[in-house]
Amino acid sequence: MWLKHLSVLNFKNYTESTLEFLPATNAFTGQNGAGKTNLLDAIHYLSLCKSYFNPIDSQHIKKGEDWFMVQGEFDRELMCDQVSCSLKKNQKKQFKKNKKEYGRLADHIGQFPLVMISPNDSFIIMDGSEERRKFVDNVISQTDNHYLDYLINYNRILLQRNTVLKNIRETGVFDIGLLEVLNMQLVDSGEKIFARRREFMNEFLPEFQRYYQFLSDDAEQVSLIYESQLLTNDFMDLLSSQLDKDRALERTTVGIHKDDLLFSIHEGMPLKKFGSQGQQKSFLIALKLAQYAFLKNRKQFKPLLLLDDIFDKLDDQRTKKLMKLVSEDEFGQIFLTDTDSFRIQRIFKEIGKPIRIFEVEGGQVHGEI
Numbered sequence: 001m002w003l004k005h006l007s008v009l010n011f012k013n014y015t016e017s018t019l020e021f022l023p024a025t026n027a028f029t030g031q032n033g034a035g036k037t038n039l040l041d042a043i044h045y046l047s048l049c050k051s052y053f054n055p056i057d058s059q060h061i062k063k064g065e066d067w068f069m070v071q072g073e074f075d076r077e078l079m080c081d082q083v084s085c086s087l088k089k090n091q092k093k094q095f096k097k098n099k100k101e102y103g104r105l106a107d108h109i110g111q112f113p114l115v116m117i118s119p120n121d122s123f124i125i126m127d128g129s130e131e132r133r134k135f136v137d138n139v140i141s142q143t144d145n146h147y148l149d150y151l152i153n154y155n156r157i158l159l160q161r162n163t164v165l166k167n168i169r170e171t172g173v174f175d176i177g178l179l180e181v182l183n184m185q186l187v188d189s190g191e192k193i194f195a196r197r198r199e200f201m202n203e204f205l206p207e208f209q210r211y212y213q214f215l216s217d218d219a220e221q222v223s224l225i226y227e228s229q230l231l232t233n234d235f236m237d238l239l240s241s242q243l244d245k246d247r248a249l250e251r252t253t254v255g256i257h258k259d260d261l262l263f264s265i266h267e268g269m270p271l272k273k274f275g276s277q278g279q280q281k282s283f284l285i286a287l288k289l290a291q292y293a294f295l296k297n298r299k300q301f302k303p304l305l306l307l308d309d310i311f312d313k314l315d316d317q318r319t320k321k322l323m324k325l326v327s328e329d330e331f332g333q334i335f336l337t338d339t340d341s342f343r344i345q346r347i348f349k350e351i352g353k354p355i356r357i358f359e360v361e362g363g364q365v366h367g368e369i
């Protein structure tokens, strides 16, 4: 699967631009603030119906305009699909495939899978466990249509259960019958989510290790561990045994909403504190490449790979290894951004792979190099 062309209208700092791509590697080069990442984000819209960077759709409308539109054509072996996303100020986002509007955006997710690697990703290491769960959930939902529904259900029941726990103090009423019903519903959705997360981790972990060792040339050992209370406990038993604590704290303290991924380096030291910037970046890249491998295995075709500002903080050795790797057959179409077009030209000349370079300046694409 590859994106043949992209056109953006009134999208961020672009008035109008249409680009024709190679099925191999395409690069956007130009100075800071030129609009390179905005083009990656437009591609992200076509694949996942939203921006990778900013969830507020209206902020992607070009300043001073009332609407934006992003269009593209994906080539999927024997057929081509036209996809478009448009937004008018104060109206609902419209998303169409082959001119037909989707009833549910969720039906589009996963049809044109994509993996983005961006400097912003460091929040996966630095922030709380919610960001790591989101990372896992995003990958699984691109391959499993039901997963998002399970998550929505789980969160809804969790909210109800927490409200019941809070109300005990306020009203003095403890409806054990209602709590038991909510426990059963929570366990039902929670176990489905847990089973899919565990299955995902089993497939994902070896790929992650393989990519990290490759990028670092075995220079350091890193580990990634999936942590869930459900790995060693029955969910219903946990809910029962923790009831007194939950009542005291007025919230549910056990469940898959507590899952986390533990990242460490040098045999058990937290990556967040003990990893260098380059090591953390390599870790994130390995995470994303493993995500790519998982999606590709599940979909049986190659997702798009978007690499934003990938060369920053990586030494020459790791950069060249990475570019060589992603231009091999294992990967499909690639989009990358860099401020230095000579660096890109040099690297791709050295590894002997084709690339199309677009020079971007002030929201305009000046053409290919």
Ligand SMILES: Nc1ncnc2c1ncn2[C@@H]1O[C@H](COP(=O)(O)OP(=O)(O)OP(=O)(O)O)[C@@H](O)[C@H]1O
Pocket: 011, 012, 013, 014, 030, 031, 032, 033, 034, 035, 036, 037, 038, 039, 059, 060, 061, 062, 063, 309, 337, 339
């Ligand atoms: N809604 C909008 N209307 C107009 N301009 C916008 C809008 N949203 C973002 N921009 C502009 O887009 C530019 C940022 O573009 P982008 O992030 O693509 O830059 P870049 O080329 O990737 O830069 P860097 O090399 O620094 O990462 C900024 O100048 C910003 O002001």
